[in-house]
Amino acid sequence: MKRIIMLSVIVAFLGISCSLSKEDKLYRTTVDGTWQLTNVDYTGAQGQFSSVLFKDADAKCFGGSTWYFNHINSTGYYDIPQGLDCVGGQRDIRWSILDQNGIQQLQFKFIDEKKKDITGYGFRLTIDYLDDTSMTLRSSVSVDGEPVNVIYKFQKINQ
Structure with missing residues (x-):
């Protein structure tokens, strides 16, 4: 009987500690769906910028890219259009919402067809x-010691 009670307490504790906050769940369900990246812009420094985003492709290649987020299994992808100087195609991702001291962040990493x-x-x-x-998403980087924000603007293309 003690084992059953102890096991129940452990399972309940794990369930509580691993669950998402209401705010994180709201962000996840709102992000869920298909989005189009309509604009990549820079703030915080002067000048012209050329950048490689996500160690993948030049920022200009991301214009018009399609992003899909599935909140059920935390997977998705982004799809870069084929074009001059742009290697198009789909990149599979695993994503989540992270609360960093009250600031919500979308995080992702690349995965293969087996979700690894x-x-x-x-x-x-x-x-x-x-x-x-x-x-609107933002990443902060440093260019010649100066802080620069990369601003990503998305429009939802399906619900």
């Missing part, structure tokens, strides 16, 4: 704005 991590590292983007139709 293929890079050993991931990316975090601060969620500056999110509603049912638009999303």
Whole structure:
């Protein structure tokens, strides 16, 4: 009987400690669906920028890319259009919402067709704005010692 009670307490504790907050669940269900990246912009420094995003492709290649997020199994992808100087195609990801001291972040890493991590590292983007139709994400980087924010603006293309 003691084992059953102890096991019940352990299972309950694990369930509580691993569950998402109401706010995180709301972010996950709002992010769920298909989005189009409509604009990549920079703030915080002057000048022209050329950047490789997510160690994958030049920022210009991401314009018009499609992003899909499935909140049921935390997988998705982004699909870069084929174009001049852009290697198009789908990149599979595993994603989640992270609460960093009250600041929500979307984090993702690349996965293979078996849903296994293929890079050993991931990316975090601060969620500056999110509603049912638009999303603005931000990543902070340093250019010549100056802080620069990369701003990603999305429009939802299906619910």
